[in-house]
Amino acid sequence: MTVTKLAPGIWSVGVVDWDIRYFHGPTYSTHRGTSYNAFLIVDEKVALIDTVYGPFRAELLDNIQEIIDPAKIDVLVVNHLEPDHTGAVPTVMEKCPNAKVICSGKGKEGLIAHYKEDWDYQVVKTGDTIGLGKYTLQFVEAPMLHWPDSMFTYIPELALLMPNDAFGQHFASNKLFDDENDIELVMAEAAKYYANILSPFSRLVVKKLEELQKLGLEIKMIAPSHGIIWRSEPERIVEAYRRWASGETEERVVVAYDTMWGSTEKLARAIVEGLTAEGVATRMFKISVSDRNDIMAELLNARGVIIGSSTINNDLIPVVAPVLEEIRGLKPINKLGAAFGAYGWRGGAVKSIEKFLSEGGVKLASDAFTIQWVPEDEELEACRTWAADFARKIKEQPIDS
Numbered sequence: 001m002t003v004t005k006l007a008p009g010i011w012s013v014g015v016v017d018w019d020i021r022y023f024h025g026p027t028y029s030t031h032r033g034t035s036y037n038a039f040l041i042v043d044e045k046v047a048l049i050d051t052v053y054g055p056f057r058a059e060l061l062d063n064i065q066e067i068i069d070p071a072k073i074d075v076l077v078v079n080h081l082e083p084d085h086t087g088a089v090p091t092v093m094e095k096c097p098n099a100k101v102i103c104s105g106k107g108k109e110g111l112i113a114h115y116k117e118d119w120d121y122q123v124v125k126t127g128d129t130i131g132l133g134k135y136t137l138q139f140v141e142a143p144m145l146h147w148p149d150s151m152f153t154y155i156p157e158l159a160l161l162m163p164n165d166a167f168g169q170h171f172a173s174n175k176l177f178d179d180e181n182d183i184e185l186v187m188a189e190a191a192k193y194y195a196n197i198l199s200p201f202s203r204l205v206v207k208k209l210e211e212l213q214k215l216g217l218e219i220k221m222i223a224p225s226h227g228i229i230w231r232s233e234p235e236r237i238v239e240a241y242r243r244w245a246s247g248e249t250e251e252r253v254v255v256a257y258d259t260m261w262g263s264t265e266k267l268a269r270a271i272v273e274g275l276t277a278e279g280v281a282t283r284m285f286k287i288s289v290s291d292r293n294d295i296m297a298e299l300l301n302a303r304g305v306i307i308g309s310s311t312i313n314n315d316l317i318p319v320v321a322p323v324l325e326e327i328r329g330l331k332p333i334n335k336l337g338a339a340f341g342a343y344g345w346r347g348g349a350v351k352s353i354e355k356f357l358s359e360g361g362v363k364l365a366s367d368a369f370t371i372q373w374v375p376e377d378e379e380l381e382a383c384r385t386w387a388a389d390f391a392r393k394i395k396e397q398p399i400d401s
Helices: 054-067 089-095 105-115 183-214 234-246 263-277 292-300 318-330 349-359 377-396
Strands: 004-007 010-012 015-017 034-036 039-042 046-049 075-077 100-103 120-123 129-131 136-141 151-155 160-162 250-258 281-286 302-309 336-343 369-372
Touching (some): 015 054, 075 089, 100 105, 105 120, 183 234, 183 318, 250 292, 250 318, 250 377, 263 281, 263 302, 263 377, 292 302, 292 318, 302 349, 302 377, 318 349
Parallel strands (some): 046 075, 302 336
Antiparallel strands (some): 004 010, 039 046, 136 151
16 A cells, blocks of 8 residues: 545554465454555644554555654654554654653553553543644543553644554555545455454444444544545445444344254255245355454344364364354354254264354254154154244344344
8 A cells, every 4th residue: 555645734644464364363264365554644743643553664664754754743642552553652752752742541551561661651531632733632541442451633724633553454555545446356355354353342333333433533534554544435434333333134044054964964955945935044154164353344244153063073063163163252142043063873063053043142942853863754844844933033033132
């Protein structure tokens, strides 16, 4: 990404990471890469809003240098202390050692813990402002969206919100703005981002959206820390966050399974047939050849989830566990669920599946469907009937219950 002007005196100076394929260690797949967005404001005072991941520090400095000598930076705002946004902070501060570091109280604690530097910190709270000249920086605390230190920076003169990780996507592009990109791809990555990072904090997201409205913050542009900048339709991503955080869903079911010798797979296909017969949209995933983050993204808008596994050692197949761990940890809201599976000498997998689903806040809508050995034709028909009954329950479930 080259240096791009957002408004008079304001530039995007971040970098694109085209090659990254996993984020947060191995926990999040980034098929389309990502970007680390940072923003330079040249006014009577010079401000840098966030930095980039450490390996890209030189590119950040080069981008800043295209506009101004980095030594002239007066204010460095740290909206969130995770290393993908602060890795270059020590390098930037070497260039401008007299700059103030603006952050939340938890942000200061975290920066000192990470970098062991006694910079000139200024802790800010919601409503605090810093005048740069023509522009004003206004701050909004956003704890647990998605770390305790998180906050937003807002420029009222432009109605420009810089919310760091909120409203972002892991999406690499040489085009900076929403109207320059395939918006359906961008929204798919935004949904995946929400499902896999922010969904456990949905209630806080609802409250934060309400708070922004109460504060009377007009929003004409949203510049998150990852992905594209929303200048054409910022309301599109705000409305999507409202839906996702409120648990609004569609008549849709995700079926995810794995199998040892094919019996559980036959049940999975019968389940899809039963759901389809009732007119319910369905996506089926064989877990061993699927990406668990993609499964969670698909589940975001779905009303139901049905998980299946063969039994081994009186428990589920190990490859199924990561998806269930994600459900238990991310706690997707307003979901109905059920379990199924085939077994040999003894069952056990479905009990583990039901336990995971319940601990993830999924309401069990049906007793588990199980068979021993290989399903006969009448068992497959019973499985279709079981799935059709689940589909009817999906249709009866309010979209935002």
